[in-house]
Amino acid sequence: xxxxxxxxSILIIGAGPIVIGQxxxxxxxxxxxxxxxxxxxxxxxxxxxxxATIMTDPDIADRxxxxxxxxxxxxxxxKKENPDAILPTVGGQTALNLTIELHEQGVLKKHKVELLxxxxxxxxxxxxxxxxxxxxxxxxxxxxxxxxxxxWEEAKDLVGKIQFPIIIRPSFTMGGTGGSVAYNFExxxxxxxxxxxxxxxNEILMxxxxxxxxxxxxxxxxxxxxNVIIICSIENIDPMGVHTGDSITVAPAMTLSDKEYQxxxxxxxxxxxxIGVETGGSNVQFAVNPDNGRMIIIEMNPRxxxxxxxxxxxxxxxIAKVAAKLAIGYTLDEIPNDITGxxxxxxxxxxxxxxxxxxxxxxxxxxxxTGHLGVQMQSVGEAMAIGRTFRESIQKAFRSLEVGxxxxxxxxxxxxxxxxxxxxxFDLTSLRxxxxxxxxxxxxxxxxxxxxxxxxxxxxxxxxxxxQIKMLCDQKYDVPTLELKEKGFSDSQIARQTQSTTDKVRxxxxxxHIIPSFKxxxxxxxxxxxxxxxxYSTYDKGNEIQPIKGKKIIILGGGPNRIGQGxxxxxxxxxxxxxxxxxxxxxxxxxxxxETVSTDFDLVDRLYFEPVTFEDVMNIVEFEKxxxxxxxxxxxxxxxxxNQLA
Numbered sequence: 145x146x147x148x149x150x151x152x153s154i155l156i157i158g159a160g161p162i163v164i165g166q167x168x169x170x171x172x173x174x175x176x177x178x179x180x181x182x183x184x185x186x187x188x189x190x191x192x193x194x195x196a197t198i199m200t201d202p203d204i205a206d207r208x209x210x211x212x213x214x215x216x217x218x219x220x221x222x223k224k225e226n227p228d229a230i231l232p233t234v235g236g237q238t239a240l241n242l243t244i245e246l247h248e249q250g251v252l253k254k255h256k257v258e259l260l261x262x263x264x265x266x267x268x269x270x271x272x273x274x275x276x277x278x279x280x281x282x283x284x285x286x287x288x289x290x291x292x293x294x295x296w297e298e299a300k301d302l303v304g305k306i307q308f309p310i311i312i313r314p315s316f317t318m319g320g321t322g323g324s325v326a327y328n329f330e331x332x333x334x335x336x337x338x339x340x341x342x343x344x345x346n347e348i349l350m351x352x353x354x355x356x357x358x359x360x361x362x363x364x365x366x367x368x369x370x371n372v373i374i375i376c377s378i379e380n381i382d383p384m385g386v387h388t389g390d391s392i393t394v395a396p397a398m399t400l401s402d403k404e405y406q407x408x409x410x411x412x413x414x415x416x417x418x419i420g421v422e423t424g425g426s427n428v429q430f431a432v433n434p435d436n437g438r439m440i441i442i443e444m445n446p447r448x449x450x451x452x453x454x455x456x457x458x459x460x461x462x463i464a465k466v467a468a469k470l471a472i473g474y475t476l477d478e479i480p481n482d483i484t485g486x487x488x489x490x491x492x493x494x495x496x497x498x499x500x501x502x503x504x505x506x507x508x509x510x511x512x513x514t515g516h517l518g519v520q521m522q523s524v525g526e527a528m529a530i531g532r533t534f535r536e537s538i539q540k541a542f543r544s545l546e547v548g549x550x551x552x553x554x555x556x557x558x559x560x561x562x563x564x565x566x567x568x569x570f571d572l573t574s575l576r577x578x579x580x581x582x583x584x585x586x587x588x589x590x591x592x593x594x595x596x597x598x599x600x601x602x603x604x605x606x607x608x609x610x611x612q613i614k615m616l617c618d619q620k621y622d623v624p625t626l627e628l629k630e631k632g633f634s635d636s637q638i639a640r641q642t643q644s645t646t647d648k649v650r651x652x653x654x655x656x657h658i659i660p661s662f663k664x665x666x667x668x669x670x671x672x673x674x675x676x677x678x679x680y681s682t683y684d685k686g687n688e689i690q691p692i693k694g695k696k697i698i699i700l701g702g703g704p705n706r707i708g709q710g711x712x713x714x715x716x717x718x719x720x721x722x723x724x725x726x727x728x729x730x731x732x733x734x735x736x737x738x739e740t741v742s743t744d745f746d747l748v749d750r751l752y753f754e755p756v757t758f759e760d761v762m763n764i765v766e767f768e769k770x771x772x773x774x775x776x777x778x779x780x781x782x783x784x785x786x787n788q789l790a
Contacts, residue, residue: 147184147473150228151186153187153228153229154181154188154227154231155191155221155225155257156174156189156190156191156199156205156234156235157213157231157239158170158171158174158190158192158194158197158200158213158238158239159213159235160192160193160235160238161194162196162705162710164521165237165321165389165450166236166237167450167710167739168710168739169448169450169738170235170448171711171714171740172456172464172740172744173452173453173464174190174197174234174464175198175199176464176465176468177234178199178205180464181231181472182206188204188205188206189205189225190207190208191208191217191218192209192210193210193212194210196715197711197715198715213238214242215242215249222251228258229257230257233262233425233448233467234447234467234468236447240262240446241344243264261422261447261470262446263420263422266419266421266422269419270443270446271316272315272316272347273292273443274349276443277292279419282418283415283418285411286439286440287440288311288352288431289351290349290350290351290352291306292349292350293336293348294347294348295340296336296337299332299336303332307352308328308329308353309326310325310351310353311323311349311351311352311519312326312348313348313349313350314339314340315347316347317342317343321342323519324338324520325355353385354384357434358380358399358432359380359383359388359429361377361378361380361388361429361430361451362374362377362412362427362428364428365425366413366423366424367470367474367476368423368470370417371476371490372413372417373490374492375463376395376455377408378396378397378451379396381394381583382605383605384431385518385519386517386518386519387518387520388451389521390503391503392502392538394498394537394538395454395455396495399606404437407439408439411441415428415444419446423470424446424467425448425464427444427449428441428443429442430442434604448463448464450739454501454738454739458528458738459493460483460493460676460678461489461493461667462482462745462746466479466489477489482676482746483665483666483675484673485675486672494667496532497663497680498531498537500529500540501528501738502529502544503523504524504525504706505523506524515579516577517578518578524707525705525706525739526739527546527704527737528541528544528737528753529544529753529754530680531632532630532682535612535615535616536630540754540755540760543757543760544703544704544736544756544757546703551632551633552583552584552613553587570592570594572589573602575589578603586605586610586613587617596610619633621642625652626683629653629658635653635759650759659763660681660763661683661685661688662682662687662689662767663679663680665679676745677750677751679752680752681752681760681763692732695729696768697730697773697774698733698764698765698768699717699720699724699748699777700734700778701717701733702737702779703781704736711740714742716777717778720774721742721747730750731749731750732748732749732750732751732752732770733747733750734754735778736753736754756778756781756782761773762789
């Protein structure tokens with residue numbers, strides 16, 4: 145069906161300042177949505193209080209307000225601009241909460257402003273944990289056992305009906321704010337009171353503990369004709385008990401049986417229909433008990449989210465852009481796939497590679513922090529890597545973090561000697577609590593002679609992942625270099641293990657014609673030719689691209705967000721792209737941050753989703769042979785390797 149002609153102007157509510165749990169992924173989503181709606185001829189009015197975002201650039205919307213995202217200010221903007229509709233689903237929890245306020249205060253009704261993408265009833269059903277639980281019960285989708293309480297007295301009465309540990313989840317919060325796990329009655333009261341004060345409606349859900357269960361996510365898109373597609377399945381390596389934003393995740397899911405996946409898929413579709421998400425993207429989270437296969441639904445977000453940005457970059461399917469088009473009346477079979485140019489958005493993406501996302505923490509900035517991970521999000525950024533196998537992908541992901549690691553390697557240099565590890569009598573209990581680098585400690589445990597079964601019992605990380613880590617740990621280095629490179633080992637790792645230097649390893653590798661090939665992210669596993677080059681490197685044979693012809697410049701991105709280096713450098717990189725295009729240059733971006741506008745595949749002439757390290761950047765430079773490499777826009781990340789590149 146054609147786009148709606150009964151509306152002319154649309155207000156987009158941004159996410160505001162960067163906070164833990166709500167970062168630059170919403171700048172990416174908001175920018176995509178604004179561009180998509182603007183090209184359809186609508187007048188776009190934007191409100192956001194973050195001046196470091198691309199979406200607040202003057203060229204993105206027709207009218208931009210850099211104002212506080214509060215009821216008072218947005219009401220005045222609505223009075224002045226008189227928009228026909230509001231798109232509340234690309235501004236995170238901030239936009240959803242404000243939309244509910246506007247509804248409750250009668251602002252939307254008074255000014256005859258329509259909601260696009262999600263209606264008030266749907267938002268409240270999804271965001272209010274009690275209503276969500278009731279809705280799932282109606283359609284026989286199992287949820288965790290528990291109940292809602294509104295005071296300490298009610299919480300105290302529930303103890304005994306639910307055994308410790310008890311999960312405490314406040315309603316209408318983001319990033320798990322106020323969420324906690326109570327292991328005993330002594331800490332229970334403080335955690336309950338903290339949860340109640342964190343919820344804007346003073347409501348918490350007390351649930352049975354799911355700690356140790358496997359956690360999965362599905363990114364789902366629905367249109368007004370009730371066509372529903374699954375964009376991506378995502379598996380958390382860390383089991384339940386760690387916020388998904390703090391967990392290492394992989395896509396597609398690695399340890400799901402087909403029967404489990406089909407059940408999860410059916411539940412996700414039924415969930416969207418029951419909640420009433422009319423159009424657009426949603427994130428649905430599940431837990432599976434590894435002991436008996438019991439599956440439950442945890443929650444759903446009726447909007448684009450952090451995982452939506454990850455799924456978009458993982459598959460090449462632009463969820464926010466498609467969601468915006470669906471909100472104005474299009475159906476999935478009317479929206480073309482920008483990457484192939486031949487298929488439609490109704491085709492579910494298929495991928496022939498493995499994505500790994502690793503969160504970035506800055507605990508060193510806070511000496512009092514324990515470093516233990518829980519149900520409240522603590523990471524400040526994330527890096528994503530693409531490989532043909534899980535082992536290649538996770539090694540590249542650790543390399544992308546910029547914390548001094550060249551891959552999945554031991555915590556300290558001497559630990560390459562297993563005898564020294566065994567002499568230290570590795571303490572398995574050190575693995576009980578999830579930390580930022582628990583996988584590195586697991587590698588240390590393998591070097592100390594611990595078994596997969598022993599490590600599984602204390603971490604509950606699936607044995608498949610532990611087996612993959614053990615294979616990296618057991619890797620011999622007296623094998624052809626190609627075998628090591630196929631498993632994601634960097635030149636620096638190989639040099640250390642063979643008592644050589646990085647330069648010598650690189651030179652020997654090139655002399656033996658061991659160089660990476662470049663593959664495409666194309667949404668269709670190479671079934672159709674990709675017209676939008678979005679690439680990654682691997683040592684699997686066969687290039688799927690050729691160097692870009694003409695004058696070209698490489699821009700190096702800033703890598704994962706961290707304290708002191710955030711969205712402002714992504715803004716600089718994007719502006720550099722615009723400037724170079726005006727001068728007639730082809731543009732090439734190298735970055736590994738899935739949250740950013742700079743890693744949007746339609747921004748540049750070619751995107752390489754790669755670690756911003758000397759080895760990875762130099763591989764691309766030698767392949768593309770650009771006229772120059774810009775290192776000054778991505779913060780400290782590119783500057784660190786500028787001398788080597790020179």
